[in-house]
Amino acid sequence: xxxxxxxxxxxxxxxxxxxxxxxxxxxxxxxxxxxxxxxxxxxxxxxxxxxxxxxxxxxxxxxxxxxxxxxxxxxxxxxxxxxxxxxxxxxxxxxxxxxxxxxxxxxxxxxxxxxxxxxxxxxxxxxxxxxxxxxxxxxxxxxxxxxxxxxxxxxxxxxxxxxxxxxxxxxxxxxxxxxxxxxxxxxxxxxxxxxxxxxxxxxxxxxxxxxxxxxxxxxxxxxxxxxxxxxxxxxxxxxxxxxxxxxxxxxxxxxxxxxxxxxxxxxxxxxxxxxxxxxxxxxxxxxxxxxxxxxxxxxxxxxxxxxxxxxxxxxxxxxxxxxxxxxxxxxxxxxx
Amino acid sequence: xxxxxxxxxxxxxxxxxxxxxxxxxxxxxxxxxxxxxxxxxxxxxxxxxxxxxxxxxxxxxxxxxxxxxxxxxxxxxxxxxxxxxxxxxxxxxxxxxxxxxxxxxxxxxxxxxxxxxxxxxxxxxxxxxxxxxxxxxxxxxxxxxxxxxxxxxxxxxxxxxxxxxxxxxxxxxxxxxxxxxxxxxxxxxxxxxxxxxxxxxxxxxxxxxxxxxxxxxxxxxxxxxxxxxxxxxxxxxxxxxxxxxxxxxxxxxxxxxxxxxxxxxxxxxxxxxxxxxxxxxxxxxxxxxxxxxxxxxxxxxxxxxxxxxxxxxxxxxxxxxxxxxxxxxxxxxxxxxxxxxxxxxxxxxxxxxxxxxxxxxxxxxxxxxxxxxxxxxxxxxxxxxxxxxxxxxxxxxxxxxxxxxxxxxxxxxxxxxxxxxxxxxxxxxxxxxxxxxxxxxxxxxxxxxxxxxxxxxxxxxxx
Numbered sequence: 001x002x003x004x005x006x007x008x009x010x011x012x013x014x015x016x017x018x019x020x021x022x023x024x025x026x027x028x029x030x031x032x033x034x035x036x037x038x039x040x041x042x043x044x045x046x047x048x049x050x051x052x053x054x055x056x057x058x059x060x061x062x063x064x065x066x067x068x069x070x071x072x073x074x075x076x077x078x079x080x081x082x083x084x085x086x087x088x089x090x091x092x093x094x095x096x097x098x099x100x101x102x103x104x105x106x107x108x109x110x111x112x113x114x115x116x117x118x119x120x121x122x123x124x125x126x127x128x129x130x131x132x133x134x135x136x137x138x139x140x141x142x143x144x145x146x147x148x149x150x151x152x153x154x155x156x157x158x159x160x161x162x163x164x165x166x167x168x169x170x171x172x173x174x175x176x177x178x179x180x181x182x183x184x185x186x187x188x189x190x191x192x193x194x195x196x197x198x199x200x201x202x203x204x205x206x207x208x209x210x211x212x213x214x215x216x217x218x219x220x221x222x223x224x225x226x227x228x229x230x231x232x233x234x235x236x237x238x239x240x241x242x243x244x245x246x247x248x249x250x251x252x253x254x255x256x257x258x259x260x261x262x263x264x265x266x267x268x269x270x271x272x273x274x275x276x277x278x279x280x281x282x283x284x285x286x287x288x289x290x291x292x293x294x295x296x297x298x299x300x301x302x303x304x305x306x307x308x309x310x311x312x313x314x315x316x317x318x319x320x321x322x323x324x325x326x327x328x329x330x331x332x333x334x335x336x
Numbered sequence: 337x338x339x340x341x342x343x344x345x346x347x348x349x350x351x352x353x354x355x356x357x358x359x360x361x362x363x364x365x366x367x368x369x370x371x372x373x374x375x376x377x378x379x380x381x382x383x384x385x386x387x388x389x390x391x392x393x394x395x396x397x398x399x400x401x402x403x404x405x406x407x408x409x410x411x412x413x414x415x416x417x418x419x420x421x422x423x424x425x426x427x428x429x430x431x432x433x434x435x436x437x438x439x440x441x442x443x444x445x446x447x448x449x450x451x452x453x454x455x456x457x458x459x460x461x462x463x464x465x466x467x468x469x470x471x472x473x474x475x476x477x478x479x480x481x482x483x484x485x486x487x488x489x490x491x492x493x494x495x496x497x498x499x500x501x502x503x504x505x506x507x508x509x510x511x512x513x514x515x516x517x518x519x520x521x522x523x524x525x526x527x528x529x530x531x532x533x534x535x536x537x538x539x540x541x542x543x544x545x546x547x548x549x550x551x552x553x554x555x556x557x558x559x560x561x562x563x564x565x566x567x568x569x570x571x572x573x574x575x576x577x578x579x580x581x582x583x584x585x586x587x588x589x590x591x592x593x594x595x596x597x598x599x600x601x602x603x604x605x606x607x608x609x610x611x612x613x614x615x616x617x618x619x620x621x622x623x624x625x626x627x628x629x630x631x632x633x634x635x636x637x638x639x640x641x642x643x644x645x646x647x648x649x650x651x652x653x654x655x656x657x658x659x660x661x662x663x664x665x666x667x668x669x670x671x672x673x674x675x676x677x678x679x680x681x682x683x684x685x686x687x688x689x690x691x692x693x694x695x696x697x698x699x700x701x702x703x704x705x706x707x708x709x710x711x712x713x714x715x716x717x718x719x720x721x722x723x724x725x726x727x728x729x730x731x732x733x734x735x736x737x738x739x740x741x742x743x744x745x746x747x748x749x750x751x752x753x754x755x756x757x758x759x760x761x762x763x764x765x766x767x768x769x770x771x772x773x774x775x776x777x778x779x780x781x782x783x784x785x786x787x788x789x790x791x792x793x794x795x796x797x798x799x
Contacts, residue, residue, distance in 0.1 A: 027633075104684065104687075104688055105688060105689060106687055106688070124689065126689040126690065126691040126692055127528070127538060127539040127540050127643070127690065127691060128538065128540075128642060128643025128689065128690040128691070129643075129689040129690075131641050131642060131643045132643070132645070132687075132688070132689055132690075134641070135641065146539075147539055147540075147691065148539030148540070148541075149538055149539030149540075150539065186539060189537070189539050212531075212536075212542070213531070213532075213533075213535065213536030213542060214536060216532060216533050216536055217533060217536045217537055220533050220630065220631055221631065222533060222537050222631050222633045222634075223631065223633030223634050224631075224633075224634050
């Protein structure tokens with residue numbers, strides 16, 4: 001376990017024992033726990049730098065990747081992470097429909113358990129679905145994204161990426177802007193928990209129709225989370241340390257929430273010109289997949305300040321760390 | 337009760353007589369022979385927190401699923417559940433398969449009720465529209481002749497203003513109410529939870545209060561237009577759940593319009609923070625603008641995992657402020673009744689992803705207990721609460737149904753004896769309903785029903 005090998009950087013946080021059997025959201029994680037994930041990801045990062053980036057940490061453990069929604073980067077990232085840890089990986093692409101009602105989630109999870117899985121990495125289009133899986137499953141459930149609700153591994157890899165880029169590795173007081181369709185975004189929701197937990201000055205920005213609900217959240221400050229919500233993109237970007245653009249989907253026009261992609265790009269798209277309001281060294285992020293020319297200009301996406309490809313690379317290290325930590329709780333329980 | 341005699345002492349509450357107090361009732365052969373109000377030493381040891389003697393409860397809104405979904409509930413299991421909950425009269429919603437849109441379905445349900453042997457009185461609503469499709473009128477006159485007590489397309493609002501207008505006029509001429517489920521469906525498409533802090537944080541699609549208030553305002557405007565020509569027209573709005581919706585009802589009543597409303601036990605007692613994993617009663621949840629206090633994530637209120645699908649219901653669980661408004665309007669009688677909206681469902685429909693779970697809570701057996709919990713917490717005087725479960729719903733059904741709840745001497749006893757000082761734990765085995773879909777599973781509730789007499793016969797007796 002990594003608690004014995006803390007790196008000598010700044011104040012050494014108190015050693016933490018990882019106590020979560022599942023990782024369903026980041027809301028339940030304390031700051032020391034998040035830091036434990038970061039330190040463990042550092043070690044995994046070192047593993048990835050080796051000629052053969054493979055360790056036997058999860059040998060003999062079955063990891064089932066159960067995706068009810070199409071995904072390339074997250075699914076592949078988890079698969080690579082699990083294989084790097086020598087887990088036995090099974091991939092399931094399940095049909096996702098409430099109407100077809102072929103096989104219930106409860107039944108699927110029981111079947112996966114009977115087939116010997118120790119962990120399930122799950123992606124689902126309905127908010128909260130992994131909680132139902134966790135209720136049924138005897139092993140660990142790792143949420144790979146559920147509906148509009150949460151995407152904990154993405155939030156943690158975003159944090160990991162920022163930590164490696166920001167001077168001093170600290171988010172304390174840094175102005176971070178999440179720009180775009182936050183209403184339908186599980187990435188935004190998970191980032192609210194993790195970024196505020198780490199002390200960032202979080203700003204949420206987008207057209208009012210896509211901010212709905214965040215005003216109430218910011219006003220009431222669930223669990224003491226303090227952040228700022230605005231539809232004024234210039235105010236949001238002013239002196240920002242970090243700007244994260246979110247994807248705009250075409251469905252938003254059909255549902256009447258936006259007039260057009262053209263208008264969105266003109267009013268909210270992250271362009272070089274807009275980015276001038278931010279700090280000169282501001283970091284540009286995007287969880288992907290990107291619509292270049294809509295929420296982010298092509299030249300911004302490939303700008304030296306952009307860490308978008310780094311996010312993808314860091315995703316493997318962070319997911320290895322999460323699988324490793326969850327496997328640790330399994331071993332602890334089995335040994336107890 | 338044939339040939340038997342029984343005396344029961346307790347705190348009697350009789351809204352029809354406007355009286356409550358220590359009392360003794362004598363029953364003989366199922367007839368309430370004597371009701372003696374006690375005072376002085378005779379009343380020693382009797383209080384409103386012990387044994388209660390109430391008129392048989394009336395539920396304006398229940399789904400017994402037969403015909404069509406007997407795996408979820410049957411008339412027989414529904415009636416057994418009703419009796420266990422203290423109800424001696426139930427009015428059944430017509431969203432069965434086939435729906436109750438013509439007299440043969442009414443006959444079929446009456447036959448099932450008779451075959452069950454239950455003495456609980458079964459009342460039946462017909463649909464507003466043929467096939468419950470919201471297009472043309474059901475066989476309203478024939479249904480009225482077959483004895484239905486009102487018309488409803490419950491589960492959905494009557495979307496077409498023209499159809500609602502015609503239904504109010506036609507039903508009004510028959511002396512029967514139209515019971516509408518207020519919901520502007522354009523505002524609730526795909527909605528999962530009350531639009532507010534909880535839905536925002538959990539990433540659930542918001543169900544705005546405006547969808548209810550807007551629908552109610554529209555229906556009342558149509559009613560106002562109709563009553564000029566058809567004075568007998570009556571509109572009843574069921575399971576009103578928001579401050580704004582209740583205010584719209586109150587405003588309509590202020591104009592003297594024949595509009596009534598009911599609220600449900602779950603909207604009185606539960607809130608949307610249960611979806612986040614809180615498990616406190618609505619009246620124990622802090623209210624108002626104090627951000628720190630109302631936030632369940634900081635106040636240590638989260639004690640269960642989020643997204644329990646048994647909490648998915650239409651209309652959705654609202655805020656503590658909305659629940660408080662439900663109690664206030666019961667106090668003012670702008671909401672005249674508490675109706676259970678008992679909605680039993682199977683595991684296969686309910687134990688699924690939150691957003692895909694079918695709407696509804698199995699609630700007829702926990703209704704009295706949750707209301708008593710609210711009364712004990714000071715939300716409403718006991719007399720008002722009992723009225724909302726007896727005389728209130730009777731007044732909505734009207735003269736044509738002819739239900740007269742009360743503790744009247746010389747008549748077949750129709751009453752419930754409940755021990756308000758005792759508690760019971762809600763378990764799947766304890767529920768007579770086939771529907772175990774209640775968020776109260778595992779919870780200890782006050783108020784144990786000891787005896788229920790319906791029309792002079794034993795509907796439920798403990799043991």
